[in-house]
Amino acid sequence: MGERVAIVGIGQTDHRFIRSDVNHEEMINEAVSLALEDAGLGIKDIDTVIIDNMDLFEGHYLADGMVVDGAGMFLKPGLKMNTGGTSGATAVATGWQHVASGVFDTALVVGWQKQDASPSIASLVTAREPFYDRGLAAGAVGIFASMGLRYMQETGCEEEHAALARVIMADNARRNPHAHLKLDLTTRDVLDSRVLVWPVRLLHMSPTSCGACALVLANEKRAEKQEKPPVWIRDLETAHREVSVFRGGCVEPQPAVSAIEVACSRLYKRNGITKPARDVDVWELYTPSSWALFPWMELFHICEKGEAWRLVEKEVIRIEGEIPIEPSGGVVSTNPIGASGVIRVAEAALQLRGEAGDRQVSKKAETAIATAWGAASWIVVFFLSKHL
Amino acid sequence: MNGELLEIIIPLDLRYKWGAGPHLGAFLRGLKEGKIFANRCPECGRLQLPPTPVCGRCHVAMGEEWIELSHQGEVISYSFVVDPMYDAGIGDMRPVPYTIAAIVLDGGPDVAFFHKLEEEDPEKVQVGMRVEAVFRPPAEREGTMEDIIHFRTVS
Numbered sequence: 001m002g003e004r005v006a007i008v009g010i011g012q013t014d015h016r017f018i019r020s021d022v023n024h025e026e027m028i029n030e031a032v033s034l035a036l037e038d039a040g041l042g043i044k045d046i047d048t049v050i051i052d053n054m055d056l057f058e059g060h061y062l063a064d065g066m067v068v069d070g071a072g073m074f075l076k077p078g079l080k081m082n083t084g085g086t087s088g089a090t091a092v093a094t095g096w097q098h099v100a101s102g103v104f105d106t107a108l109v110v111g112w113q114k115q116d117a118s119p120s121i122a123s124l125v126t127a128r129e130p131f132y133d134r135g136l137a138a139g140a141v142g143i144f145a146s147m148g149l150r151y152m153q154e155t156g157c158e159e160e161h162a163a164l165a166r167v168i169m170a171d172n173a174r175r176n177p178h179a180h181l182k183l184d185l186t187t188r189d190v191l192d193s194r195v196l197v198w199p200v201r202l203l204h205m206s207p208t209s210c211g212a213c214a215l216v217l218a219n220e221k222r223a224e225k226q227e228k229p230p231v232w233i234r235d236l237e238t239a240h241r242e243v244s245v246f247r248g249g250c251v252e253p254q255p256a257v258s259a260i261e262v263a264c265s266r267l268y269k270r271n272g273i274t275k276p277a278r279d280v281d282v283w284e285l286y287t288p289s290s291w292a293l294f295p296w297m298e299l300f301h302i303c304e305k306g307e308a309w310r311l312v313e314k315e316v317i318r319i320e321g322e323i324p325i326e327p328s329g330g331v332v333s334t335n336p337i338g339a340s341g342v343i344r345v346a347e348a349a350l351q352l353r354g355e356a357g358d359r360q361v362s363k364k365a366e367t368a369i370a371t372a373w374g375a376a377s378w379i380v381v382f383f384l385s386k387h388l
Numbered sequence: 389m390n391g392e393l394l395e396i397i398i399p400l401d402l403r404y405k406w407g408a409g410p411h412l413g414a415f416l417r418g419l420k421e422g423k424i425f426a427n428r429c430p431e432c433g434r435l436q437l438p439p440t441p442v443c444g445r446c447h448v449a450m451g452e453e454w455i456e457l458s459h460q461g462e463v464i465s466y467s468f469v470v471d472p473m474y475d476a477g478i479g480d481m482r483p484v485p486y487t488i489a490a491i492v493l494d495g496g497p498d499v500a501f502f503h504k505l506e507e508e509d510p511e512k513v514q515v516g517m518r519v520e521a522v523f524r525p526p527a528e529r530e531g532t533m534e535d536i537i538h539f540r541t542v543s
Contacts, residue, residue, distance in 0.1 A: 020393045059400050122474040130406050131416060132438050133502055134477045135533050136488055145467040146490070153465075153515060196471040198510070 002100035004388065006223035006230030007349045009039025009216025015180040015334045018116040019210040024058070025070030028112045028212045031339075032072050035108070035214035040227055046216070047104040049078035051111070052091035053338030056126070058117040071110045084127065085140075085288065085374025087111065088213070088341020093380045095217045096233050105222050111342035112212035113335075120208050120337075140288060141205060145197035148291035152199065157294060157309035159199055163190035165312050166203055166290035166332065172319055173329025175358035180209040180334040190290075199291070204332070206288040211336030213343045231349040234383045235271055239263035241377035259379040260299040260371075267381050268301070276301045276369070280383075282351045282361050283325040284344040284370040290332055292373075297325070300369065324361040327351065341372030345382055352386045401479070411439040411450070416531040418456075422523050426496050428453040437499040457501075458494035459521040460542060465490040466505065466513050491519060491539060504538040518542040 011034025013019075019027055036042060051071050053063050060066070064073075064080040083090040088111035095107035128134040151157055164187050173179035183189075185203065193203040223230040239259040264276075273279040285296045297308035302323060311317060317325040326332075328347040331340050348368035350356045368384040408416055411427065415438045418425040426435040429443035430451045436443070437457070441450055466489040475482040487505040506522070507513050519539040529535040 020395060059398055119474065122476070122479075125474050125476040128476065130477065131408050131412055132533060135475070136502060136504065141471070141473070142467070142469070142488070146465055149467055150465055194471070195468070198468040198470065202471075 003102050004220040004223075005096050005099045005217055005233045006220065007215055007233060007345070007384075008218045008223050008226045008228070008230050009035040009041065009214075010346045010349055011035030011038055012178050012213040012339070012343060012346055013211045014178050015209045015211030015336050015339075017180065017207065017209065019114065020116065024063070024112070024114050025067045027070075027114060027210065028067050028110060029070040031112070031212035031214040032070065032108065032110055035216050036072075038228070039216040041106075041216060043072040045106060046072060046076065046108045047106045048095075048098050049073040049076050049108045049110065050081060050091045050095045050098065051078065051109075052081040052087040052342075053112050054084065054087060054123070055082050056123045057120050057337065058114055059123075067112075072108060077104075083374060083378040085286070085337060086341055086372045086378040086380055087338050087374070089286075089344065089370075089372030089380035089382070090341070090378065092215060092217075092233075092342055092345050092382070093236055093238060095215070096236060099217050099219050102219075105219050107217045108214060109217065109342060110212065110214045111339040113338040113340075114210045115208035115336065116210050118208075141197045141200050144204070144289035144291045145200045147295055148199045148289075151291070151294050151309075155294075155306040155309060159191060160187055161309040161312055162199070162204060162290050162294075163187035164315075165293045165317075166190045168312070168315065168318055169287075169290065169326050169330045169332050172327050172359060173333035175319070176329050176333075177357070178211075178334070179329045180211070180336075181207050181329075182333075200289060204290045206332045206335035209334055209336040211334070211339050211343075213336075213339040213346050215342060215346060215349075229353065229386070231352045232385050232388055233345075234385045234388075235267060236380060236382045237263045237267040237270075238378070238380045239266075240379065258299050259377045260296065260373065260381070261301075263379045263381045264300050264369075267383055271383055273383075277303065277323050280367050280369050281324075281363060281365040282327065282348060282368045283323070284328060284330075284348045284368065285325060286331050286340065286344055286372040287326065288331045288335060288373075293325070296373075300371075319359060320362040322363070324363065327356065327359045327361050329359075341380070344370040344372055345384070348382070348384050352384055409441070411441050414454070415439050419523075419533070419535040420529045420531040422526070422529075424457045424459065424493060424501070424521070426455045426457055426499055427451075428455055435496050435499045437496060437501060455495065457496045461491045461493035461501065461519065463489045463505070463513070463515055463517045463519055464492050464500060465515065468508070468510060487513060489513075489519070489539065503533070503536055506538045506540040512541070
């Protein structure tokens with residue numbers, strides 16, 4: 001497994017629809033400065049810098065070239081990652097690998113997106129195979145529509161349950177000062193919002209946000225010198241689906257293999273997690289649509305297949321509940337895409353530190369799962385713990 | 389320093405040329421002839437639609453077993469696209485509304501085909517309904533997915 005790796009610094013911007021008060025580099029620097037300040041370290045203490053965003057979203061190739069100073073990369077080793085929606089998690093995984101390998105003592109991981117610059121969906125639809133399904137694809141909305149529809153058909157879940165999931169995430173987001181959408185919603189509001197691609201309504205989809213998030217990672221020797229208690233990235237696992245899922249998004253009547261399920265099964269086995277709902281205290285899943293919550297809960301083995309909507313109905317996923325999921329308000333409330341995967345890990349780490357403020361879960365939080373997901377089905381799942 | 393926050397608009401109007409390759413190419417030529425082809429993995433026997441050169445699971449070349457699927461099949465999933473969406477093929481918003489469906493064609497039980505349905509009335513679309521492909525007249529076909537106009541309900 002290599003060196004043990006801890007999160008020792010956490011920083012994020014307040015995420016907003018428009019940030020015309022800063023350029024890309026300045027926005028990134030806000031998060032980097034906050035993470036270094038939180039760690040009590042300077043940029044000289046950082047051995048390598050891993051950055052990520054969604055290329056093309058700002059109409060700009062090689063974004064890394066323009067943000068070097070803001071990210072603190074000048075003359076340092078490092079990499080730029082891009083795995084679609086998963087990018088932020090891939091960047092954290094890469095930082096972890098750099099430190100776990102023993103080559104670097106510390107790593108700074110920085111994810112960002114500045115969507116006020118962009119027609120993001122125009123960029124996103126170019127991900128589709130141009131001959132076979134660009135002519136029909138409805139972006140991420142279409143993927144979650146087919147997900148939601150199939151879930152309703154197979155389980156008895158109704159639109160009201162997805163609306164309730166959205167209301168719970170909105171309630172959580174209002175307790176998170178960094179969240180973008182802090183909406184005061186009822187299920188009726190969600191059900192009355194306009195249909196994008198049925199059954200996905202406007203309020204079921206994540207916003208286009210501007211924001212950045214940075215983490216400082218350190219090996220055990222460095223982490224022990226820190227003032228704040230470290231949060232350990234105990235383990236992580238990645239898995240990828242075969243490419244054919246991206247052609248039509250529905251190549252098979254019933255996808256037989258889920259990369260999420262494969263990745264977390266391997267992770268659970270290695271770490272002795274036999275009953276995830278009991279063994280994991282807090283969850284930061286990556287749900288760009290409230291409709292994704294149900295299949296995610298089942299693929300992460302939080303409950304049996306077809307049972308997630310019943311757990312949502314019982315509201316046990318709330319901040320005060322037995323199985324708190326997305327206490328931050330989740331991606332459906334805040335989505336600066338390249339930062340979103342980093343934010344999942346950051347928010348899970350804040351929970352384990354006990355520094356999540358108004359959104360701190362009621363139960364004792366000592367272990368967490370954080371993840372990110374993208375339509376290309378690159379999956380990264382992190383297991384975090386307060387103690388080694 | 390205080391002052392006006394400046395912004396500029398950057399238009400991006402670009403042209404790209406993609407190649408279909410031999411397998412997807414054969415599928416598209418098939419559409420021009422009014423046929424829907426899948427290919428079969430020699431190892432696991434799984435069909436691929438659209439046809440691919442390699443089986444993602446077995447990591448073997450797909451070989452030359454081409455299966456012609458029926459024009460008829462069953463809807464296994466569907467949705468209604470109501471909100472305008474960018475179409476990367478035309479660089480503009482696509483007209484709405486339209487109905488999309490995943491269809492399992494007769495002869496290809498382990499793959500779904502993704503296309504539009506003619507039926508736009510939500511009350512009349514359901515899982516399990518039988519539909520068939522409506523091709524353009526031969527002279528109007530260009531070897532693209534649009535050679536099929538949509539799938540219509542089989543009464």
